[in-house]
Amino acid sequence: MKREILLGDEAVGLGAVHAGISGVYGYPGTPSTEIFEFVESIAKKTGDIHAFWSTNEKVAYEEALGMSWAGKRALVTMKHVGLNVAADAFMNSAITGTNGGLVLAVADDPGMHSSQNEQDSRYFAKFAQIPCFEPGTQQECYDMVAEALDLSEELTVPVMLRLVTRIAHSRSAVEVTSTPRKQNPLHPTREIHKWTLLPSNARVQYKLLTEKQPELLRRAEASRHNRLELRGKHGVIACGITWNYLLENLPDNHDFSILRIGQYPIPAGKVRELVDHVDDVLVLEDGYPFVEEMLRGPFGLERAVVKGRLSGELPRTGELNPDLVRDAMGLEPQGGLELPTAPANRPPTLCPGCPHHDTYLALNEAVAEYDKPQVFSDIGCYTLGALPPLEAIHSCVDMGASIGMASGAAHAGYHPAIAVIGDSTFAHGGMTSLLSAVQQHVDVNVVILDNETVAMTGTQHSMATDETLDRIVLGLGVEADHLRVITPLPKHHDENVQVFREELAHKGPSVIIARRACVEKVKRHR
Amino acid sequence: MEKNLILAGVGGQGILSIAFVLDNAAVRAGYTFKQAEVHGMSQRGGAVQSNLRYADHEIYSDLIPGGRVDVVLSVEPLEVERYWKMLAPDGWVVSSVTPYVNIPDYPPEDELLAQLTSYSNTILVDAGKIAKAAGTLKAQNMAVLGAASPLLDFTDDQLLEFVNVLFSRKGERVVQLNERAYRFGKAAGLFFRGLIDAGIEPRLALDLSRKMDPSTVDPGLAPRWAKRLKGEPDAVRALLAQEGDIACGQEQ
Ligand SMILES: Cc1ncc(C[n+]2csc(CCOP(=O)(O)OP(=O)(O)O)c2C)c(N)n1
Ligand code: SF4
DSSP, X not given: OEEEEEEHHHHHHHHHHHTTEEEEEEOOOTTTHHHHHHHHHHHHHHOOSEEOOOSSHHHHHHHHHHHHHTTOEEEEEEXXXXXXXXXXXXXXXXXXXXXXXXXXXXXXXXXXXXXXXXXXXXXXXXXXXXXXXXXXXXXXXXXXXXXXXXXXXHHTSOEEEEEEHHHHTEEEEEEEOSSOOOOOOOOOOOOHHHHOOOXXXXXXXXXXXXXXXXXXHHHHHHOTTSEEEOOSSEEEEEETTHHHHHHHHOOTTOOEEEEEEOEESOOHHHHHHHHHHOSEEEEEOSSSOHHHHHHHTTTOOXXXXXXXXXXXXXXXXXXXXXXXXXXXXXXXXXXXXXXXOOOOOOOOOOOTTOHHHHHHHHHHHHHTTSSSOXXXXXXXXXXXXXXXXXXXXXXXXXXXXXXXXXXXXXXXXXXXXXXXXXXXXXXXXXXXXXXXXXXXXXXXXXXXXXXXXXXXXXXXXXXXXXXHHHHHHHHTTOOGGGEEEEOOOGGGHHHHHHHHHHHHHSSSOEEEEEEOOOHHHHHHTO | OEEEEEEEEETTSOHXXXXXXXXXXXXXXXXXXXXXXXXXXXXTTSEEEEEEEEESSOOOOSSOOTXXXXXXXXXXXXXXXXXXXXXXXXXXXXXXXXXXXXXXXXXXXXXHHHHHHTXXXXXXXXXXXXXXXXXXXXXXXXXXXXXXXXGSSOOHHHHHHHHHHHHGGGOHHHHHHHHHHHHHHHHHHHHHHHHHHTTOOHHHHHHHHHHBOGGGOOGGGHHHHHHHHHHOHHXXXXXXXXXXXXXXXXXX
16 A cells, blocks of 8 residues: 545546556546546556547547447546536446446536536436446545446446546545556457347347346445444435535534435435434535435425425535535534635636637627627637627537537528637537538638647647648538638737638638637647 | 645646645645645636645545634735635734736735735735745745745745655756745745734834845844834834845844
């Protein structure tokens, strides 16, 4: 055993390496990014783990599934909304089952520190009917990923490891093994029917999945991560990281009866035992009221005795913390100082010299000739262009949405229909919508901000930049005359405005690529 | 023993470097620790903070409960104000007074310093000036760490060992500049407190300690400066109004 200082994310990565993965897959997304990057840093030294960012989460998931099919272990990582993109592959991988162990480490973002929503991935695990582990400490991040890989291999199902921001991005010392497990040899599956989900096969496979459920439940009931301690008549169920917030506030000689949940499906037997023992039960979950909602339903409890986010003891939305938990437990608040507060806000901004800034200045000037046009956009550093003083863009929904939405608005007669999208976002989710727009000859102007990197999440490798990007755009059918490339620099401002003007006047699809490297990338990769 | 720190600043100011040094020093000293940090969007010039806890017993929550913060350690003066209400009744504020102005409604310096000096348990240093004197503006974080070090549970060597680990990749020179910033910061903080403990009001203590050439500051001279401030206030004020720095030992 050795001790290492690790982020929760890094502990997951190292745990997976020590459990013998042969590949890590993923698309960057806060707060999951460091899982992949940690494995990547090890893979660079050892050379025996495949580690290359994928184009998007769906691709990543499918690559991981292929690794599993071949009999080796794979870890696939993404943020919560990434799982929406990978959902088709994910749901169906529960039906095919796995060969080598397959673990999906997905990081949720309660409180939306860096996300558009705070969806709770435990619903996805339940939806797919697969086991889910939910670590509360960095040590558990390390330990659980190995357990999850073992379980996946033994029961031939993919297994989810659900993290939240506070565990993903918090460091502590972790005991790690000095005798890592060897990687699996190549042993591809021969069970073709399992992997060919024609309806006739799929029905059989789906039935097999449902028949595994009692075993999954037995494992959860017996899991060391689901511990029940009965004391007094007030009950608490603490899921994942909320266990820490509970312990932080628990007096030494407390009288609470407590069930800790770290492995799903929900251990129904233990829940029943707790519920039969207490008068009321407070449910602590950093995410949606997933367990709480179940308790109100199938377990037939009176509404009054289940406390949590739905009953108002805890806020319905947002991240939990020790103070909110303390309050919900009915304990005295530990007040702070009353000193002047509420200083001026300091929101994030584009870096000085950022190429997006120059592109937006030119775009703003060109569109000023129209009647306050709304510009569709997407997710990346460039989303900061929505804030003052630029206020250049007016939508941000999901990765790639800008092009589809601009097309839909154009169908409705909206003009000018402009989509502003980053190079990595374009590769992730924009290419297919541009193909549609070209095929339908929609009057849209797509501005691709090619800063040659995935900047927002830390300047990772981008799949579609420079000539590759130009060739993709032409390959999708955009006419060469209406593929324009500009260099967003103050000295080119006037000519750039002119390019925007010309393309806005053109009827039909056009693409303007604003190409200049992210200054942060240049700094980091020097 | 349990210490709860909030490290604060603006994205890019090196909060996580301070955390790296303290995390490692804590583990080396045999303490448990947890340290929650901010990644992602706010790192682009926004407000960033990290919750850092170490103790000689097990630590549960990654987030510090309200009212239990022992030290707010901030590389930027405005950022302190976001965390006042988390401070324990006898908690400390250690902050740089060098403003990082990247918002239109940044408060006037006098207003900001008036608020900071209204709280008694403060150690205020001009980290921008100190880091510059040490040889690199980037080392402001290490200057504030040095200023905070007397409140923490580590020796200089225990901390500097990991300053060394952190910067060794960038070469011996960078290591030395950062070490110097740490030492200048520590001296400046002790000098400031020395003036206050000798009965000088905080704003004047800050003005005088900021006026010093950082490489000359000797905390041992604080009582004598305090005496002089009381005995010949006009002379000292004249000194403060002069162009350029003054050497801490100059009037001996
Ligand atoms: C489905 C999904 N996956 C990942 C993310 C996280 N994410 C937000 S922006 C971004 C990268 C954007 O890169 P790019 O389009 O090149 O823009 P840049 O940040 O470089 O300006 C990522 C990975 C997300 N929000 N949604
Ligand atoms: S990281 Fe790059 S793309 Fe993002 S704001 Fe800074 S310069 Fe612009």
